[in-house]
Amino acid sequence: xxxIILACAAGMSTSMLVTRxxxxxxARNLDFNIYxxxxxxxxxxxxNYSADIAVVLLGPQVRFKLDENxxxxxxxxxxxxxxxxxxxxxxxxxxxxxxxxxxxx
Numbered sequence: 001x002x003x004i005i006l007a008c009a010a011g012m013s014t015s016m017l018v019t020r021x022x023x024x025x026x027a028r029n030l031d032f033n034i035y036x037x038x039x040x041x042x043x044x045x046x047x048n049y050s051a052d053i054a055v056v057l058l059g060p061q062v063r064f065k066l067d068e069n070x071x072x073x074x075x076x077x078x079x080x081x082x083x084x085x086x087x088x089x090x091x092x093x094x095x096x097x098x099x100x101x102x103x104x105x
Contacts, residue, residue, distance in 0.1 A: 001031055001052070002031070002032055002033070002052055002053070003032065003033045003034075003035070003049060003052050003053045003054060004021070004032050004034045004055055004057065004100050005035065005036075005045060005053060005056045005057070006018060006034070006036040006057050006058075006059060007036070007037055007038070007039040007041075007042045007045075007056055007057070007058050007059065007062065008036055008037075008038070008039060008058070008059030008061060008062060009038070009039065009059060009061045009062055013059075013089075013091070014036040014059055015036055016091050017036075017088060017091050017093060017096060018034050018035060018036050019093075020091050020092070020093025020094075020096075021034045021093040021096055021097055021100075022034050022093075023093060024093040024097045025097060028097070030097070032054065032100075033052075039059070039062045039069070042056065042072065043072055046078070050076040050078065053076070053078050054078070054100070054104050055078065055079050055080070055081075055100045055104050056069070056073055056079070056081075057081060057096065057099070058080065058081070058082045059082075059088065060082060060083055060085040060089075063082040066080070066081075066082055079103040079104065080103075081099065081103055083096055083099065084099055087099070
């Protein structure tokens with residue numbers, strides 16, 4: 001099963017967003033393991049699971065780490081982007097799923 005990783009500052013909002021994304025993925029019959037990790041753990045996550053990671057989405061609160069993390073994800077040929085801040089703030093799971101799918105395809 002492919003993974004969608006949300007890398008953030010480990011706040012509660014991200015875990016609530018994951019729940020809404022999982023619900024939307026289920027409704028669309030998408031088979032993804034969606035979960036959040038602290039941004040500082042991304043390197044280790046990539047080393048351990050790079051073959052299964054479809055996309056990495058950074059929480060808006062760590063957007064300043066995009067360039068640094070892009071160097072990591074590019075070496076594994078994994079797309080990365082910052083979650084749309086409005087979608088994040090409103091916990092819009094469907095919109096974030098759309099953003100992830102657009103990066104994958």
